[in-house]
Amino acid sequence: MPRKLPPLNGLRAFEAAARHSSFARAAEELHVTPAAVSHQIKGLEAWLGVILFRRLPNGLLLTAAGRAYLPGLTDGFDRIARSTAELRGRDLGGRLTVSVLSSFAGLWLAPRLGRFREAYPDVELFLRAETRLVDFDRDTVDLAIRYVTAIDGGLVSERLMEETLGPVMSPALLERLGPVTEPAALLDLPLIHDADVTGGEVAVSWRSFFATAGIDPPQDLDRQMRINDTGVAVAAAVAGQGVIMGRSALIADHLAAGRLVRPLSIQIQAAQAYHLVSTETGWNDPRVLAFTDWLRQEALTGQPSRRE
Structure with missing residues (x-):
């Protein structure tokens, strides 16, 4: 029928x-x-x-x-x-070069790549971890993943996923310092400033967070630990060195495993989002289509990464 x-x-x-x-x-x-x-x-x-x-x-x-x-x-x-x-995946092969931010590659993408290899065993995936914006006319890159507000330069982009931002810290540090009952209490804690710059933009700002919470932070707020790589900032927080403004996609696995906790439930919407970027020709490449299809599926399902 x-x-x-x-x-x-x-x-x-x-x-x-x-x-x-x-x-x-x-x-x-x-x-x-x-x-x-x-x-x-x-x-x-x-x-x-x-x-x-x-x-x-x-x-x-x-x-x-x-x-x-x-x-x-x-x-x-x-x-x-x-x-x-x-x-x-049975017939797809050849090299696929993807330019990706090191923080996204290390904290979100790399732990999930086993599922891509299973689906596309003949694709030779080359991840280029870098912060600079790709010049597709000069660089041998098929696809870029960037964390920005918008993409310029005549390229074809697609929003992959958004993020929220909120304070996170190690459970040991929270236990040692005591509960955090309101956003203003964070000013008395050791804050770690994530100074990672992508596309000329600082992705995470404690000052913006406090402004959203209606708090006027002190002028010397920035005179604490500053780290220009989100992956290192997250590692410092896991080690109990301070509180970071956690980016939801990059800390999800640490939260699930209990290595990080949220001292407060408050979160704010990030101005930036993850974008898939390529040229018009690049978007017609079967390997690019396969990889971006897989990325969308991973972003939608929210499955935890698999440690291998």
Whole structure:
């Protein structure tokens, strides 16, 4: 008996918009306009005969029907992605050079690479850990992963994932110094300043955090330990040297393992996000497509890294 399925583009648009709670973010992922996403979802709603979203002035809200529909679609697309990756991995080979920030490579990407090798055993992956922005006309690079607010220079980019920022410290240090009951109490603790610069931007700032919390920090706030590499700053925090402004993607494994804890629940949205960047030609490379498909899957599932 033939399957009676809704339009595939409408399903993809709805699943992406529901996942991001945004037509604009869904449009970035699907490489279409927000208007196209909205049009496809309206067509899907008409086909189904139900309303999936309530369009509010400040965003989207799933209806009861939308909430019931989403899990099965996400699972179905995940299964398709995995099956496709396994199939494409059989015949895909050759070298893939990826320029990536050392902090992201060490704390998020590298521990997960075993799953990529399983799916694409013949791809020769070369990670170039570096902070400078890539010149695709000069450098032999297929793809770059950057943590910035926006990408300029005529390149084609896609937002991979966002981050939140919040204080983290080792459980031993928290036990020794006692509980932290409010953001202002952090001013009495040893703070570690992450001075990692990516694309000319300092990604993390204690001063911005305190300003968001409504606290006017002292002028000498910056006269504490400063580290220009996020990976080293995280290692210092794990070792109990102080409190860092933790970037959610990069500290997730440490939090899960109990090596770091949050003394306060307060978090702020990072201005920067992780972007996948390449040229128009690069995005047509099967190896780039395979790797970026895998990255999206890893970012969406949030699976913990696997130690090998």
